[in-house]
Structures are given as C-alpha cells and as structure tokens.
Amino acid sequence: MKYKLITIVFLLCSGLLKAQTIDDSSIAVNPPHEPVIVGQNNFAVFGNAEMIYFSDKNNSHFGDVNFKPIFLWKISDKLFVEAEPEFETGGGSLNIGLEYANMVYIVNPYLTLHAGRFLPKFGAYRGRMGEGFINRFSTDPVGFGDGGIGAMNEVGIGAQGGFGAGNAKINYEFYISNGPQILSDPGNPEEFGQFDYEGYIGNNNSKAVGGRIGLLPFSNSSLEIAYSFQTKSKTGEKGTLYENVGVNMQAFDLNYWGHLMSIKSDIRVIAEWKHQKVDNAIYYDANRTAFTFNNSPTAYYVAATIRPSHLNDVFFRNIELAARYSEFKRPAPWGGDTNQFALSLDYWLKWNTVLKLTYQKQKDTDNAFYAQLVFGF
Amino acid sequence: MKKHLNILYAVILITGLGIIGISSCKVSQKVMDKTGTQLWGENCGRCHNAPGPGEFSTVNWDIIGTHMRIRTNITETEEKKIIEYLKNTGN
Numbered sequence: 001m002k003y004k005l006i007t008i009v010f011l012l013c014s015g016l017l018k019a020q021t022i023d024d025s026s027i028a029v030n031p032p033h034e035p036v037i038v039g040q041n042n043f044a045v046f047g048n049a050e051m052i053y054f055s056d057k058n059n060s061h062f063g064d065v066n067f068k069p070i071f072l073w074k075i076s077d078k079l080f081v082e083a084e085p086e087f088e089t090g091g092g093s094l095n096i097g098l099e100y101a102n103m104v105y106i107v108n109p110y111l112t113l114h115a116g117r118f119l120p121k122f123g124a125y126r127g128r129m130g131e132g133f134i135n136r137f138s139t140d141p142v143g144f145g146d147g148g149i150g151a152m153n154e155v156g157i158g159a160q161g162g163f164g165a166g167n168a169k170i171n172y173e174f175y176i177s178n179g180p181q182i183l184s185d186p187g188n189p190e191e192f193g194q195f196d197y198e199g200y201i202g203n204n205n206s207k208a209v210g211g212r213i214g215l216l217p218f219s220n221s222s223l224e225i226a227y228s229f230q231t232k233s234k235t236g237e238k239g240t241l242y243e244n245v246g247v248n249m250q251a252f253d254l255n256y257w258g259h260l261m262s263i264k265s266d267i268r269v270i271a272e273w274k275h276q277k278v279d280n281a282i283y284y285d286a287n288r289t290a291f292t293f294n295n296s297p298t299a300y301y302v303a304a305t306i307r308p309s310h311l312n313d314v315f316f317r318n319i320e321l322a323a324r325y326s327e328f329k330r331p332a333p334w335g336g337d338t339n340q341f342a343l344s345l346d347y348w349l350k351w352n353t354v355l356k357l358t359y360q361k362q363k364d365t366d367n368a369f370y371a372q373l374v375f376g377f
Numbered sequence: 378m379k380k381h382l383n384i385l386y387a388v389i390l391i392t393g394l395g396i397i398g399i400s401s402c403k404v405s406q407k408v409m410d411k412t413g414t415q416l417w418g419e420n421c422g423r424c425h426n427a428p429g430p431g432e433f434s435t436v437n438w439d440i441i442g443t444h445m446r447i448r449t450n451i452t453e454t455e456e457k458k459i460i461e462y463l464k465n466t467g468n
Contacts, residue, residue, distance in 0.1 A: 042436050042439060042440050043440075044436075044437050044440045044441070046441075072440050072441075072443075072444050073440075074439060074440045074443055080443050080444070080447065082444060082447065102447075104447055106443075109452070109453035109454075112446075112447060114447070119448075128424060128448070128449070129424065131425075133425060134424050134425045160447075160450055161450060162446075162449075162450035162451055162452050163452055164404035164405075164408055164452055164454070165404070166403075166404070166405045166408075167405045167407060167408060169452065171449075171450035172450070173450070214450070219405065219407055219408055220419050221419045221420050221423060222419070222423075224423065255423060255424070257422060257423050266422070348426065351425070351426035351427065351428045351429070351432070352425065352426065352428070
C-alpha cells in the first residue's frame with residue numbers, strides 16, 4: 001500500500017516539476033500580447049433561461065421555467081472560481097439549488113486541481129451534453145435524467161488536464177467525492193437500491209473515487225471516445241444495515257462531429273452507455289416484509305443530428321433535425337425496463353438560443369409533445 | 378474493496394505514467410501549425426454552436442477561455458490560440 005502511494009505522489013511531483021520548468025520557459029520566450037494588470041480580478045455572468053410547453057392526450061401545460069446564471073471569476077492566470085445556482089420550477093414549486101461551486105487551481109499546462117461542488121465526470125451527458133443549449137431535445141434520455149444512473153454533481157476534490165500526443169489528444173479527470181448514498185426508506189420501496197447523488201455532506205467515512213479518460217484520435221478533434229468509472233465501498237448511512245453496500249459504475253461515451261459538404265450540412269453522432277453494479281442487500285418495506293433483487297441497471301442512448309449550416313439561406317441553415325433512441329434496463333422494483341424514442345426539430349435564433357420542438361414515444365407512457373425555449377446569455 | 382482499490386491504483390499509475398510519457402512526446406507539426414481560427418472551428422462546435430468573434434468583450438473572452446478549458450480539458454495551447462483569434466478578430 002505504502003509503495004503504491006509513494007509511487008503516485010512521485011508521479012504527481014514529477015509532473016509538477018517538469019511542467020513548472022516548461023511554464024517558466026514559455027514566459028521567457030513568448031511575452032504576453034497585453035500588459036498584465038496586477039491584482040485584476042475579472043468577473044462575468046453568463047447562463048441560461050428555459051421554459052417548456054408539454055402536451056399529451058390528457059394534459060397540457062407550461063412549466064419547467066428555469067433560470068441558471070453562471071458566475072465566473074478569473075482571479076489570476078492560475079486561480080479561477082465558477083459557480084451556478086439553479087432556480088427550477090419543474091416540481092411544481094420554486095426549487096433553488098447549487099449546481100456547482102468549483103474552486104480551480106491551474107498548476108501547469110497538463111494539470112488542474114479543483115475542489116468544491118463540481119459537475120460529474122462520470123460519462124459526458126450529465127456534465128456536458130445535457131445542458132439546455134447543448135442538448136438538441138427538450139427531454140433527457142431514459143436513465144440519464146432524474147432516477148437514472150450517476151450523479152448530477154459531486155462534492156469533493158479532483159485533478160484533470162489535457163494534452164496533445166502526435167496527431168491525437170488525451171484528456172483525463174480523477175476525483176474523490178462524497179459519492180452516492182443508498183436509499184432504503186421503508187415508506188418508498190420503489191426507491192430501494194437507488195441513490196441520492198446530491199448529498200452536500202457524506203453519510204459515512206467512505207468516499208467515492210472515479211475518473212474519466214478521453215481520447216481524440218484525429219487531428220481535427222472530430223471524434224472523442226471516453227471511458228469513465230466510479231467506485232464506492234460503503235454507500236449506506238453509518239451504523240445501519242446498508243452501510244457496507246458498495247457500488248461500481250462504468251461508462252463509455254462517444255461524440256462525433258463532422259461536415260458533409262456535399263449536402264452543406266454538419267452532422268453529429270453522440271452516444272453513451274453506463275452500467276451500475278450494487279452489492280446485494282435485503283430491503284424491508286413498511287410492513288417489515290423482506291426482499292432482495294439483482295441491482296445492476298444499465299442505460300444507453302444514441303442520438304444523431306443534422307443541420308444544413310453551410311447553406312446561404314439564413315432560415316434553413318438555422319434549422320436542425322435530431323433523433324434519439326434510449327433504453328434503461330432497470331430492476332423490477334424501479335419499474336422494470338423502459339425505452340424511449342424522440343424526434344426533434346430545432347430552430348437556432350442565436351448560437352446559444354434555440355426553440356426545440358420534440359415528439360417523444362416512451363414505453364408505458366402516452367406519446368407527448370414538448371416545446372422548449374432556451375435563451376443563453 | 379481491495380480489488381477496487383487495486384484497479385484504481387492501476388488506472389492512476391498507468392495514467393500518471395502515460396501523462397508524463399506522452400507530455401514528453403512531441404505534438405505533430407500538423408497540429409502545432411494550426412491557427413486559432415482552425416482550432417475554434419474544430420473544437421468549440423464539438424458540443425455547442427461556436428460563438429463568433431464579436432460575441433463577447435476582450436476581458437470576457439479571457440474568462441470564457443479558462444472556463445471552457447476547465448469544462449472540456451482542451452489543451453492550454455488550444456485555449457490560448459482560440460482566445461487570441463476571438464479577441465483580435467472581434468475587437
């Protein structure tokens with residue numbers, strides 16, 4: 001154990017020292033284009049405002065009005081703070097949450113350290129592709145929204161970076177966080193074996209460790225493929241029957257973006273597969289009835305989009321078509337397997353402002369129409 | 378538990394060695410020669426529509442550059458070239 005830790009510390013130190021040398025030389029050779037104002041602390045606010053109109057055969061309403069400002073402080077070339085509070089109304093009342101509050105120290109060109117509440121590094125959808133102005137659909141794939149696999153955010157510390165190698169690029173992220181906390185409330189047996197991922201504090205002395213390694217093999221960065229993992233040995237509250245229930249998660253994600261000049265269009269294919277294995281446990285409902293089940297859900301989605309971005313006609317080049325299929329193989333107590341197909345017609349009013357018209361079919365659910373408006377600012 | 382930790386150590390070890398090894402390797406000349414315009418076109422659009430040069434102020438582009446590097450792990454060289462292009466073209 002000691003040797004392993006010493007080896008890891010040595011590797012990190014080697015990286016820091018090596019990179020510090022590179023950093024110093026780059027300053028000497030390439031003076032900055034603009035004078036540096038000592039003590040300048042730059043601040044900016046960006047973000048999204050969103051709303052959805054929903055309609056199926058039984059109901060229609062306006063809702064999901066969300067406001068998500070992003071506060072950014074560039075304290076110096078090495079220090080950065082990013083924070084995003086969320087004001088959401090999807091649950092029928094105003095819900096205020098903290099999406100992330102992340103303190104960042106850029107050590108060198110290859111290593112960045114961070115601490116706080118940060119976006120998940122498990123897979124790509126929840127931390128990146130699910131954002132309102134990035135997701136081409138008004139909805140999430142099954143297994144990737146609420147009640148799905150993996151966190152919406154994490155509380156802990158991490159290290160990340162990216163670098164080139166030949167024509168390729170590699171990026172990495174590793175972290176230690178409070179991690180998932182298993183749900184075992186006898187009053188909610190349909191949630192047995194699922195997790196609360198949103199904990200601001202931990203529920204025992206165990207921590208989740210995880211990471212993601214991405215590869216962009218082509219020189220034009222058109223393709224990214226990545227592997228993610230997360231493991232936590234104890235997910236239950238300390239002193240309870242479930243304290244020692246562990247979980248392992250793995251994910252693969254893919255993002256391809258290219259140009260089809262023969263039809264003057266940009267195309268995109270994105271996909272993600274993720275799997276979770278939870279240790280066996282015996283659960284008790286409100287009547288003290290004991291039961292257990294194989295808790296190893298899997299979810300995946302595949303989506304493709306096409307946008308004739310290279311047409312001269314302004315109206316048509318702002319239209320984007322998207323199709324997505326997703327499946328969530330989940331334990332029977334959670335509702336059993338489900339799948340979903342969604343088609344979307346989007347109109348881009350600006351690079352980050354879009355109207356999405358989505359038609360969705362989901363197993364055991366009425367077909368539904370969603371119109372979502374997202375304003376980026 | 379021990380198995381999980383061993384897997385984690387192995388992943389960190391391999392990645393650590395990889396980072397040191399590969400960061401010692403040279404980026405290809407083809408990649409080094411890329412301009413900020415090229416890198417902007419290739420990287421920003423991978424997730425979202427790429428904002429144009431006139432979209433934000435010079436100071437804001439610096440902030441956005443760091444934010445996007447943290448969010449997507451683009452390299453430091455890419456960040457600097459892209460932001461220089463956006464600042465110099467739009468202001």
